[in-house]
Every structure is written in C-alpha cells, then in structure tokens.
Amino acid sequence: MKLSDRLKSGTKVYSFEFYPPKTAEDTAKLFNTALELKALSPDFVSVTNSSSGVTPYRTVALCGVLKAQFGLEIVAHLTCLAHTRTEIAEICSGLKKMDINNVLALRGDPHNVEAGARRSEYSYAAQLVADLKRDGGFSIGGACYPEKHPEAPSLEADIVRLKEKVDAGAEYLITQLFFDNACYFKFLDKAAAAGVRVPVLPGLMPITGYKQMQNFTKMMQVGVPDELRRGIERWDGDKDGMFKFSVEYASRQARALLAGGAPGLHLYTLNRSKAAMAILKNVKTAI
Ligand code: FAD
Numbered sequence: 001m002k003l004s005d006r007l008k009s010g011t012k013v014y015s016f017e018f019y020p021p022k023t024a025e026d027t028a029k030l031f032n033t034a035l036e037l038k039a040l041s042p043d044f045v046s047v048t049n050s051s052s053g054v055t056p057y058r059t060v061a062l063c064g065v066l067k068a069q070f071g072l073e074i075v076a077h078l079t080c081l082a083h084t085r086t087e088i089a090e091i092c093s094g095l096k097k098m099d100i101n102n103v104l105a106l107r108g109d110p111h112n113v114e115a116g117a118r119r120s121e122y123s124y125a126a127q128l129v130a131d132l133k134r135d136g137g138f139s140i141g142g143a144c145y146p147e148k149h150p151e152a153p154s155l156e157a158d159i160v161r162l163k164e165k166v167d168a169g170a171e172y173l174i175t176q177l178f179f180d181n182a183c184y185f186k187f188l189d190k191a192a193a194a195g196v197r198v199p200v201l202p203g204l205m206p207i208t209g210y211k212q213m214q215n216f217t218k219m220m221q222v223g224v225p226d227e228l229r230r231g232i233e234r235w236d237g238d239k240d241g242m243f244k245f246s247v248e249y250a251s252r253q254a255r256a257l258l259a260g261g262a263p264g265l266h267l268y269t270l271n272r273s274k275a276a277m278a279i280l281k282n283v284k285t286a287i
Contacts, residue, residue: 001043001044001073001101001102002101002102002139003043003044003073003075003102003139003141003171003172004139004140004171004172005139006043006044007171007172007199007201007263007264012258012262012263012264012265013043013044013201013263013264013265014040014041014042014043014264014265014267014280015042015043015044015045015046015075015201015264015265015266015267016037016042016045016046016266016267016269016276017045017046017047017048017203017266017267017268017269018030018033018034018045018046018047018048018062018066018269018271019047019048019270019271020047020048020049020050020055020058020059020061020062021271026271029271030271031070032273033269033271033272033273034066034070034072035070036273036277037269037273037276037277038070038071038072040277040280040281040284042072042073043073043264044072044073044074044075044102045066045072045073045074045075046074046075046076046077046104046174046266047059047062047063047066047074047075047076047077048077049076049077049078049079049106050079050112051079051081051082051106051107051108051109051112051113052082052112052113052114053079053081053082053083053087053108053113054082056078056083056087056091057091057094059076059077059078060076060091060094060095060098063076063095063098063100064098064100067098067099067100068098073102074100074102075102075103075104075141076095076100076102076103076104077103077104077106078091078092078103078104078105078106078128078132079106079107079108080105080106080107080108080121080122080125080127080128081107081108081109081110081113081122081123082108082113083121083122084121085121085122085131088128088131089135092132092135092137092138095138096137101137101138101139102138102139102141103132103138103139103140103141104140104141104142104143104174105125105128105129105132105140105141105142105170106125106128106142106143107122107123107124107125107128124161124165125142125143125165126161126164126165126168127168129142129165129168129169129170130168130169132169133168133169139171139172140169140170140171141170141171141172141173141174142162142165142166142170142172142173142174143173143174143175143176144162144173144174144175144176144187144191144200145158145175145176146175146176146178146183146184146186146187147176147178147183147187147221147222147223148221149176150220150221155187155190156190156194159187159190159191159194159196160194162191162194162196163191163194163195163196166196166197166198170198171198172198172199172200172201173196173198173199173200173201174200174201174203174266175187175200175201175202175203175266176203176220176222177203177204177205177216177220177222177268178202178203178204178222178223179207179222179223179224179225179228179249179253180223180225181253181256181257181260183222183223184200184202184257184262185260187200188200199263200262200263201262201263201264201265201266202257202262202265202266203266203267203268204250204253204254204257204265204266204267204268204279205250205267205268205270206246206247206249206250206275206276206279207228207232207246207249208242208243208246208275209232209236209242210232210233210236213228213229213232227249228249231245231246231249232245232246243274243275246275247275247278247279247282250275250279251278251279251282251283254279254282254283255282255283258283265280265283267279267280
C-alpha cells in the first residue's frame with residue numbers, strides 16, 4: 001500500500017507511531033502494544049528513526065518485523081542529517097527488500113547529532129525528499145508544524161520552506177503534536193494559500209502527566225490551552241483520573257478534527273496501547 005494512494009481514497013486514515021525499543025523487555029511490551037492496536041485495523045503504523053545516525057537499522061529491522069510478522073502497513077521514518085547519500089541509499093534498499101514503500105523524510109534535530117557524526121550532504125529534509133523522489137519506489141511524506149518549527153523565524157517563513165519540501169516530492173504531511181485545533185485549521189488555510197495542496201494528517205498525543213506536558217511542550221514549543229493545563233494540574237498524581245481526563249480531551253480533539261475535514265488521525269503512542277485504543281474506539285463509535 002502506498003499511503004499517498006490510500007489518502008486519495010477519501011476515507012479517513014488512522015495510524016499509530018512507535019519508536020524502536022532499547023531493551024528486550026521494552027521490545028516485548030511493544031510487540032504486545034502492536035498486537036493490541038492491530039485489532040483496531042490501523043491503516044499504517046510509523047516507526048521513528050534516531051537522528052543521531054548511529055542505529056538506523058533498528059528502525060529498518062522493526063519495520064520489517066511489524067510488516068512481516070504483524071501484517072501492519074508501515075511508514076518508515078528516515079532522518080538525513082547524520083547520513084551520507086550512500087548510507088541513505090543502503091537504508092532505502094533494505095526497506096525496499098522488505099516491501100516497505102512508505103517513507104517519512106525528515107531532517108532530524110541537530111542537537112541529537114554528535115559533531116563527528118554530522119555529514120555535510122544534507123542540511124534540510126527537502127533535499128532528502130528530492131533524492132527519494134528521483135530514485136523512485138517510495139510514497140514520500142514530510143513533517144509539518146502547525147505552530148511553526150522551533151527554528152523558523154515565523155510560521156509564514158516555515159510554510160515557504162514547507163512548500164519547497166512538497167514541490168520536491170512530499171505527497172502528504174504529518175503534523176507535530178498540538179493541543180489546540182484552531183492552530184491546525186489556521187495552518188491549513190495558510191499552507192493552502194501558499195500553494196501547499198497535499199493531505200495533512202494531524203498528530204495527536206494524550207498527555208499522561210504534568211512533567212510530560214512540560215517536557216514535550218518545551219521541547220516542541222507547542223501551546224497548551226487553559227482547559228488542558230487546568231485538567232493536567234487537577235489530575236496530576238491521580239493516574240486513573242489523569243488517564244480519563246487525557247483520553248477524553250484527546251478524543252474530543254480528534255472528533256472535532258475529523259468533523260472539520262482532517263483526512264485522518266496519527267496517534268503518538270509512546271509504544272503504549274491503552275490511551276491510543278481508548279481514543280480510537282471513542283472516535284470510531286462517534287462516526
Ligand atoms: P526541515 O523540513 O528540513 O525543516 C527544518 C527547519 O529548517 C524548519 O525551521 C524549516 O523552516 C527550515 N528550513 C527548511 N529548508 C530550509 C532552507 N532551505 N533554508 C533555511 N531554512 C530551511 N526526529 C527524529 O529524529 N526522528 C524521527 O523519527 C522523527 N519523526 C518525526 C515525525 C513527525 C511527524 C514530526 C513532526 C517530527 C519528527 N521528528 C523526528 C522531528 C524532526 O526531525 C525535527 O523537528 C527536525 O528539527 C526538523 O525536521 P524536518 O524534517 O521537519 O526538517
């Protein structure tokens with residue numbers, strides 16, 4: 001399945017993001033999560049890739065197992081900052097051998113790349129997109145940021161760069177997580193006005209703790225609406241209360257996104273199934 005074709009069908013697309021685990025115990029947990037989430041028939045799962053460039057084959061291997069053993073459709077994340085063109089070609093060849101034909105082309109974060117591992121061949125994701133497009137065989141996606149990428153001087157400037165990435169061959173976009181739907185819809189309007197005309201899958205993540213909210217919002221520079229902040233503060237320390245509140249908030253957000261025309265949902269799972277399952281069940285029973 002090429003995700004770009006699936007998105008053209010017009011029916012909503014549901015997906016989950018996983019990251020490659022580092023221990024045997026976490027691997028077992030992830031496989032349980034994948035089994036549980038498979039029961040919800042996601043259109044695809046995506047697998048992140050460390051931008052350090054040190055372990056690209058962990059992502060390739062996990063993609064292969066999730067496809068061959070679990071029968072899941074895969075979008076493999078591929079970061080380029082720490083790789084040469086030859087290394088990228090090797091990774092792509094590995095993916096193609098496993099019949100994985102969807103790639104999310106990313107730059108990666110410079111602070112994750114040790115000085116010695118930094119290669120000069122790629123500076124931005126659009127260059128990787130252009131290479132992948134030229135070589136063929138993949139449906140190519142890219143990342144986007146409804147509240148702008150942290151390094152961009154303004155949302156408008158970021159969208160100019162995003163247009164270059166789409167012009168280079170990105171056929172769909174997946175957003176950074178956000179908690180305020182107004183940001184997504186305003187972003188869509190601005191992107192469309194700038195000529196970005198590809199499907200934009202919204203990325204959602206249920207918050208499970210006060211510290212987590214602080215860490216993610218600081219790192220990704222995304223806003224937290226007052227209602228969400230108050231709820232997280234109210235339920236901090238109460239695991240069940242927090243879970244209920246958080247799932248309810250994300251489910252409401254998801255329903256409003258779909259009702260407003262979003263092509264589907266991409267759920268950041270942190271390799272856990274419970275919240276993602278609850279949200280998707282809530283959403284699917286409401287439509
Ligand atoms: P780009 O599209 O290259 O943009 C990066 C910045 O450069 C932006 O500010 C943009 O405006 C600017 N820019 C672009 N082109 C130019 C130019 N020609 N001149 C000047 N400025 C320019 N990280 C990981 O390490 N692994 C992952 O698996 C991963 N998955 C992700 C999945 C999603 C859906 C998202 C939203 C992010 C993900 N990230 C991941 C994080 C991502 O790598 C970082 O946010 C990174 O800093 C930017 O990557 P990008 O592909 O968006 O970069």
